[in-house]
Every structure is written in C-alpha cells, then in structure tokens.
Amino acid sequence: MPTQETVNVPRYHLSQRLVHWLMAVLVLLAIAIGTPLGVLGFEGAEAAFGSGPTDLLYISHKTIGVLLLGFITLRVMLRLVFGKPPYAVPLPALQRRLSRLVHALLYALLIVMPMLGWSATASGGFPINFFHWELPPILSRNPDLSEQLFFWHAVTAWSILGLVALHVAGAVYHWRIRRDGVMRRMSLLP
Ligand code: HEM
Numbered sequence: 733m734p735t736q737e738t739v740n741v742p743r744y745h746l747s748q749r750l751v752h753w754l755m756a757v758l759v760l761l762a763i764a765i766g767t768p769l770g771v772l773g774f775e776g777a778e779a780a781f782g783s784g785p786t787d788l789l790y791i792s793h794k795t796i797g798v799l800l801l802g803f804i805t806l807r808v809m810l811r812l813v814f815g816k817p818p819y820a821v822p823l824p825a826l827q828r829r830l831s832r833l834v835h836a837l838l839y840a841l842l843i844v845m846p847m848l849g850w851s852a853t854a855s856g857g858f859p860i861n862f863f864h865w866e867l868p869p870i871l872s873r874n875p876d877l878s879e880q881l882f883f884w885h886a887v888t889a890w891s892i893l894g895l896v897a898l899h900v901a902g903a904v905y906h907w908r909i910r911r912d913g914v915m916r917r918m919s920l921l922p
Pocket residue numbers: 752755756757759760811816831835836838839892896899900903904914915916917918919
C-alpha cells in the first residue's frame with residue numbers, strides 16, 4: 733500500500749534541495765569550527781595571519797562563512813524564482829504558522845550571520861580569509877565595535893542552533909510520525 737511517502741509529492745526544485753543540504757552541512761561545520769575559536773577568545777582572531785593549526789581553523793571558518801553568504805544569496809534567488817511547492821497533505825494551521833516562522837527566521841539569521849562575522853573580523857583589524865585570498869574589510873578598525881559584533885555573532889550562532897533543533901524535530905515528526913510526505917519535498921533521494 734503506497735503511503736504519501738512513496739507517491740509523487742510536489743518537491744522543491746533540485747537546485748533548492750542541493751543548496752539546502754549543502755548549506756545544512758556547512759552551517760553545522762561553521763558552528764563546530766567556530767566554537768573552539770570562540771573559546772580561544774577575541775585576541776585569537778589575529779592568529780589567522782599565520783599558518784599554524786589555529787590559523788587553519790580561522791581560515792577554514794572564515795572561508796566557510798563567506799561561502800555561506802554566497803549560498804544564502806543564491807538560495808534567496810532560487811526561492812524567488814521557483815517558490816515553494818504546495819503540500820501534498822495540507823498542514824494544520826498551527827504547524828503551517830510555526831514552520832513558516834522557523835523558516836523565515838532561519839533565512840534572516842543565515843543572511844545576518846556571515847555579515848556579522850565579516851564586519852566583526854574587519855573592525856577587529858583581522859584578515860577576511862577566503863581560501864588563500866583576502867577579501868576587503870567592510871569596516872575600518874574599531875576594537876570596541878568588533879567585540880560587540882563578535883558577541884552578536886555568538887548569540888546569532890546559538891539562535892541558529894536552537895532553530896535548527898526545532899526544525900529537525902519538526903522534520904523527523906513529519907517523516908516518522910505523520911508520514912505526510914513533507915520530508916520528501918526536500919529529499920535528494922529519487
Ligand atoms: C537533518 C537536518 C535537516 C532536515 C531533516 C531538514 C529538513 C527539511 C525539510 C523536510 C524541509 C521542507 C519543509 C517544508 O517545506 O515545509 C526543509 C526546509 C528548510 N530547511 Fe531544512 N532540514 C535540515 C537541516 C537544515 C539546516 C541545518 C538549515 C539551516 C541552517 C535548514 C534550513 C531550512 C530552511 C530555511 C527551509 C525552508 C526552505 C524554503 O521554504 O525555502 N535545514 N528542511
């Protein structure tokens with residue numbers, strides 16, 4: 733007996749699904765690498781001028797962060813072009829509102845997050861590493877401002893993590909309990 737899980741439900745465009753999963757991996761990686769950097773403290777950001785193990789952490793964190801800024805821009809454009817597919821089984825009003833809110837907040841924070849990282853790093857007088865290049869600082873040196881921006885960079889990271897936890901709980905609920913095809917909308921499986 734085919735369930736909603738196995739029938740042809742409308743899906744996000746393949747490009748939207750690819751970018752969703754690529755960003756999901758990169759966001760978690762950015763947080764996993766960022767956390768030890770936060771522990772090292774603000775002064776440590778200077779280390780990214782060198783080439784030791786700590787520098788590599790800084791360089792990879794900043795590179796992933798800048799990539800995420802590019803991907804979120806692409807993703808917003810894809811969303812404007814392809815929109816959101818209709819649900820195979822209409823969602824109850826509360827779930828619809830809650831999921832819209834969580835998605836909108838995730839989009840907003842994914843735009844704000846790399847901008848905070850870039851401006852905090854620039855105002856700290858530290859390099860904006862992107863692979864082996866250096867991107868332009870978008871703010872002039874101002875250590876007090878930098879410290880505040882890094883504070884908000886950390887607050888935004890934990891907010892993203894909280895929202896992702898809610899988001900994943902919702903996805904698992906639809907996948908295993910409601911079995912209403914919501915997971916298939918974003919799945920890369922055939
Ligand atoms: C195991 C992890 C994840 C699973 C299972 C998952 C699953 C899903 C599913 C099924 C949808 C479609 C929901 C719907 O159309 O109602 C979706 C949408 C979305 N996901 Fe995820 N996701 C995961 C991780 C993430 C992460 C880490 C982020 C961002 C940090 C994220 C951001 C989003 C956003 C913004 C949407 C809305 C897409 C749109 O309507 O344009 N997801 N996700």
